[in-house]
Amino acid sequence: MHRNHRNDGDRSKALAIGMAAGCLLAVVFGWAVAWACSTPVYRYAMYNWASAPYQVFYFHNGQPADENEPADEDEAVNTTLAGLYDAEPASANVLLHAVDTSQDGQIELLPKVVVEARxxxxxxxxxxxxxxxxxxxxxxxxRMDPQQVQAMVDSPARKRVGELLDEGSAAVLLILTGPNQDANRRAEKAAADVVAKAAAGGIPIASAPDDFTTPGDLLPEPAGETPADNAGKGAGNDGGGDGGGDGGDGGDGGDDAPEVLKLAVLKVARDDPAEEWLVRMLLSVEPDLHEYSTEPMVFAVYGRGRAMPPYVGKGITVDNLTECVLFLVGACSCIVKDQNPGMDLLMRWDWQSTANKMAAQDEGISTGPLGYQEFTAGDSGDRTEGVGPADNASKTAAADGKPEGSMAGSGPLGPLGTEEAAPSFAARQAWKLGVGLGVGAICVLAAGLLVFRGRRSV
Known part of the structure; x- marks a missing residue:
C-alpha cells in the first residue's frame, strides 16, 4: 500500500509539472494571438503583409531578334525588370518570367489565362x-521600352502615397476623379469630412485591453533605462490630418489620452498621362469598375500600398468611408492576407523603413519584443529563368467574380519559385524569445515525464 501511495504521489507531481509546462506554452502562444487580435489592421498589414508581385511574362523564341527587332532594348528592359524585386532600399513588387517558345512544353506549363493572353x-x-x-x-x-518600365513601377501619385504612409497616416483616401465636377466635389467633401472626423477623435483606434501584458513587461528594463523613461513613447504621433491630404500633428496628450487617427486625402485625375499605370491598377481591383468611367471613386490605401475596393459615385458618403476606415483601424483577426479585401498596388518604395518608423511610434509594441514582427516574402531565384510547373489551380478556368482574364483560384498568382528572405532584426529577436520559451517549456514537460516513468519503474 505504501508503494502504491508513493507512485500516486509521484504521478501527481509529474502531472503537475506537465500541466505547468502546458500552461506556459499556452501563455506564450496566447501572447502572440492577443497581440494579433489587438493590433489595428493597418498596422498589422504594414508589419506583416509583403506586397504581392505583379507578373511580367516575356515571350521569346530562343533566338536573337533579327535586325528589324530591337534586341538590345528588350535586354535593357528585362535587366531592369529582373532587378526591381530585390533592389535596395526601395524595391518594387514585380517579377519577370522569361518563356522560351522554341522549347517544347514551355507554353503548356503556363496558367491558362497567360496562354490565352498570348x-x-x-x-x-x-x-x-x-x-x-x-x-x-x-x-x-x-513590347515594353525602358520608359514604360519606369512609368509602370513609379509615378508622382504613388510616390506621394508612400510619403503619406511614411509620415504616419493610417490610410490614404485616394480619389480617382471623373469628368463630372459636381460629383468630384461631393467625393472630395466626403473624404475631407472623414479626415476631420478622425482628427477630432471620432474614429477610435483598436488597442489592447487595459490589463493586457506583453512578455516585455515581465523582462528587465534595458540597461540605463527605467519604466519612466519609456512612458509616453509614441504619443501624439498619429495626429489627425486635414482635408488637403498632408495631415497635421496630434495633440501632446498624456499616457491616458486616446490616440488620434491620422488620415490623408490624395486626388488623381483619371486622364493624367503620368498616372496611366496607376489608373489601370485601380480599375482592376474589381471586375466591373470600367463600367463606371464617369463616376469618381475613393480607394482607401493602407499597409504596403494595398488598395481597398472603392466606393463609387453616390456611394461615396461619410458613413461609408467611415465604415471602411473603422475596418482598417479595428482589431486584426484575419491573419491570412489573401482573405482580406483589396489588392496591392505596384510601387517602388522602402516599406521596411516605413514599417520601422511606424513600429517606433507604436505604443502597443514598444514594451515587448513580440510586437513588431515583420515578414518580407522574398524571391531569390533568377528572375529570367524559364517558367516552372504551375499548380493545378492555375491551369483551370478563371473563377467567377475575378476581373476578366483573371487567374483561377482564390489567391494571387505568386512567384514561380520563391524563397523567404531573412526577417528584420526585430522579427528575429521576437522569434528567439518565442523559441526560447517554447524550448524551455518542452524541456520542463520532458523532465516531468521522465520523473514519472522513472518513479513508476521502482
Whole structure:
C-alpha cells in the first residue's frame, strides 16, 4: 500500500509539472494571438503583409531578334525588370518570367489565362511582354521600352502615397476623379469630412485591453533605462490630418489620452498621362469598375500600398468611408492576407523603413519584443529563368467574380519559385524569445515525464 501511495504521489507531481509546462506554452502562444487580435489592421498589414508581385511574362523564341527587332532594348528592359524585386532600399513588387517558345512544353506549363493572353496578342510577334496584376487581371500586352518600365513601377501619385504612409497616416483616401465636377466635389467633401472626423477623435483606434501584458513587461528594463523613461513613447504621433491630404500633428496628450487617427486625402485625375499605370491598377481591383468611367471613386490605401475596393459615385458618403476606415483601424483577426479585401498596388518604395518608423511610434509594441514582427516574402531565384510547373489551380478556368482574364483560384498568382528572405532584426529577436520559451517549456514537460516513468519503474 505504501508503494502504491508513493507512485500516486509521484504521478501527481509529474502531472503537475506537465500541466505547468502546458500552461506556459499556452501563455506564450496566447501572447502572440492577443497581440494579433489587438493590433489595428493597418498596422498589422504594414508589419506583416509583403506586397504581392505583379507578373511580367516575356515571350521569346530562343533566338536573337533579327535586325528589324530591337534586341538590345528588350535586354535593357528585362535587366531592369529582373532587378526591381530585390533592389535596395526601395524595391518594387514585380517579377519577370522569361518563356522560351522554341522549347517544347514551355507554353503548356503556363496558367491558362497567360496562354490565352498570348494567343490574343499581335500576330507575328516573337517577342512580347504580358503583364498581370496579383489577382490575374491583364494590364498590358505588347513590347515594353525602358520608359514604360519606369512609368509602370513609379509615378508622382504613388510616390506621394508612400510619403503619406511614411509620415504616419493610417490610410490614404485616394480619389480617382471623373469628368463630372459636381460629383468630384461631393467625393472630395466626403473624404475631407472623414479626415476631420478622425482628427477630432471620432474614429477610435483598436488597442489592447487595459490589463493586457506583453512578455516585455515581465523582462528587465534595458540597461540605463527605467519604466519612466519609456512612458509616453509614441504619443501624439498619429495626429489627425486635414482635408488637403498632408495631415497635421496630434495633440501632446498624456499616457491616458486616446490616440488620434491620422488620415490623408490624395486626388488623381483619371486622364493624367503620368498616372496611366496607376489608373489601370485601380480599375482592376474589381471586375466591373470600367463600367463606371464617369463616376469618381475613393480607394482607401493602407499597409504596403494595398488598395481597398472603392466606393463609387453616390456611394461615396461619410458613413461609408467611415465604415471602411473603422475596418482598417479595428482589431486584426484575419491573419491570412489573401482573405482580406483589396489588392496591392505596384510601387517602388522602402516599406521596411516605413514599417520601422511606424513600429517606433507604436505604443502597443514598444514594451515587448513580440510586437513588431515583420515578414518580407522574398524571391531569390533568377528572375529570367524559364517558367516552372504551375499548380493545378492555375491551369483551370478563371473563377467567377475575378476581373476578366483573371487567374483561377482564390489567391494571387505568386512567384514561380520563391524563397523567404531573412526577417528584420526585430522579427528575429521576437522569434528567439518565442523559441526560447517554447524550448524551455518542452524541456520542463520532458523532465516531468521522465520523473514519472522513472518513479513508476521502482
Amino acid at each position: 494567343q490574343a496578342g499581335p500576330d507575328g510577334s516573337s517577342h512580347a511582354h504580358i503583364i498581370f496584376s496579383p489577382w490575374g487581371a491583364k494590364l498590358y500586352s505588347g
